[in-house]
Amino acid sequence: MKKTSWKIVLPAMMALLLLLQVGCGSGSGNSNNQANQSGSSGAQSTNGGSKEKIKLQFWDMHTEAEQKYFEDLVKEYNAAQDRVQIEYSTYNQADYTATKLPIAFSGGNGPDIYMISPGDFMKFSNSGYLADLAPYFPEGVKEDFLPSALDAVTVDGQIQALPYEMELMGLYYNEDMLKAANVEVPKTWDELLDAARKLTTDKVAGLVLPPDKGAYFNFNFYPFLWQAGGQVLAEDGKTSAFNSPETAKALDFWGTFFQEKLSPAKLQYGPWEIDNLGKQTAAMQICGTWAVSRIEEVFGDVPIKLAPLPIPEGGKPVTTAGGWKFAVNAKSKNLEEAAKFVMWAFADQDTSRPLKWATETKFAYPARQSVIDAGQEIYNKGLRQVFTNEIYSSAIPEPVYNPAVVEAIGDAMTRVMFGDMTGEEAAKAADAKINEAMK
Template identity: 40%
Template sequence: MKKKILLFTAAALMAISLGACGKKNDDTADGKVELEFWNHWVSDGGEAKFFNKKIKEYEKNNPDVKIVQKNISIDDYTGTKLTTAFATGDGPDLFSASPGTINTFIDSGINYPLDDFFPKEVREDYSKESIKDVTKDGKIIAAPFEQDLMALFYNKDMFEKAGIQPPKTWDEMTEAAKKLNTDKVAGITYDLTKGAYGNFSFMPFVWQGDGDFFDGKKSTLNSPSVIQALTLWKKMVSDKSANLKPSRPASDVGILGDGETAMWIGGSFGIKALEDDYPDMNIGVVPLPIPKDGTPTTVAGGWKMVVNKQSKNPKEAAKLVRTPSIGQ
């Protein structure tokens, strides 16, 4: 399966200069080093629960360190929240960054170099691709902590009741969405908002038609493969089988777990949340459907952790992110 990473986004065009400002934090009253960690997951979601557990383990093993998490909604987080914070001198010690936004911070010189914290034995704990994704000009610029593949998740019980099989093609997917759509349940949910995750969700559908967004010199947004994918997106909006007003961000698999939608285009990050929060739901997952004569394709994403070089304690922050388990 072809896998690609989104390397840039419109956010990279922002005119704010980020490199000169950083977190002006102090240690706690009891002398502990306090690290402020900003991220994009919901406070009661699967990722938050995982990191809360790992942070407690880290603090137990490192009693001189206190970690304060700040959970920010995905829309605000991938908007201007971080860039504004750094521009005003209120940036965190470390933060999560998406493949679509990380270059904004790297190009502005925000990141603290991590080479000294990733010796060979530590790098061996990661896949080669994940290390490659955070290496620029031979230097490690961030720490990978997840790799996500997009797929189609579906409610097995709803499909069985409707007498249909999981879709393999675009036509089958649109027909299933129409058939499963009701006044109470959306046929399908995918991100329709402007932002990095919306781009991330849309990209494999362009690649399935052997197209891309750039040819190395200019935009190819008017190419047949892009138009074909946009037409697919618009078709499910026009026939109202798409979830136009989801109860939460479309990246939240709880939309599927709570029965709000019959199908959900999302990442493998949703599996953990389904196992933890919806163990009794009968959920299936299949590869993304493809167009006629299309190529099976997904996108491999994965957020990274970036250490702010303006932090008062960048070395402590770097130690926190250097292992996959974050528990040492």
């Protein structure tokens, strides 16, 4: 009998084993290993007879009603089809932006789907973590989005996130506290500063502003800068315009609230939480549209009112239009499936989901004209009418800058807040850093 060569037998045995594995529906271990390495956990596309679903990780930073909205959204999507399983996780906002997302992505384990703030947008774009969503818009829907909303997330022709809300800033105040202190609702910077001085006590902050560096920190400062006539970049978009008397004026004004201890350097609640006003530990707070729903649901017995942001003498009314964006991990093994979920949620022909988000779950202005038109009635109810009729027309989209520019602005604000520099000195120092960053 002729001796059989192992060079012939081994390949045949391996092929037989592979066939047996496929026949038994095995192979999920290899899929999970690939997913873990790419940051996209779960099974791969259903093929070769496998019935295992593609699992996509979706992370954000929502709480309470907003968290429930996304939990229900994920349940609805998971039940509507049998190909993809979305796994939703939410985290404390400060931890989410400062540590959770950056660490996950740097370690190669970023989620497939996530929320990104405008302040962090360019950092993730430059790192290659934002997928181009342009190819996934349903026919005709992209034209329904406000051009300014899409422009804010477009880099080199790529739509790198889906805008689904526009959140404006206003001045919330406790009407009873102002009356007790014989203070009129401030309309100018001088009046705001005078009101904060009269309203500040050992137990009550005159005005809540964000005290810590980060995206929200800069978000609150931009209206002050623009109202004074200052800009971060020149019209060419390539050089700094930060070193100006207007910028120095805005920085000095911002810093005064901290230097005089009218705004706390430490807060019991996040500076984005209207609980500072609702729990009556503050008399005034600059906060966004998202606060309206919580005021109605939790603090209905607190006399909270709303006004446009005060402006400097000779300045113009301006507020910021921010809002988180839906993003897809460009390195996800299941990028197409992740993009389809994002489009289904807020860019579908069916506008019921974005309408519910902007009118029932919270108060924000949608990024789609058809949704704005459909929700027009509710935008004139309660505090919303102040945003709609007095603030909306002055909104400028929150700008996106590269991380070094964001850092330079934050450094300038901090130095003036704690008396290390004057506004003029801080503007000059930041200007040099911004020009360096733009090279």
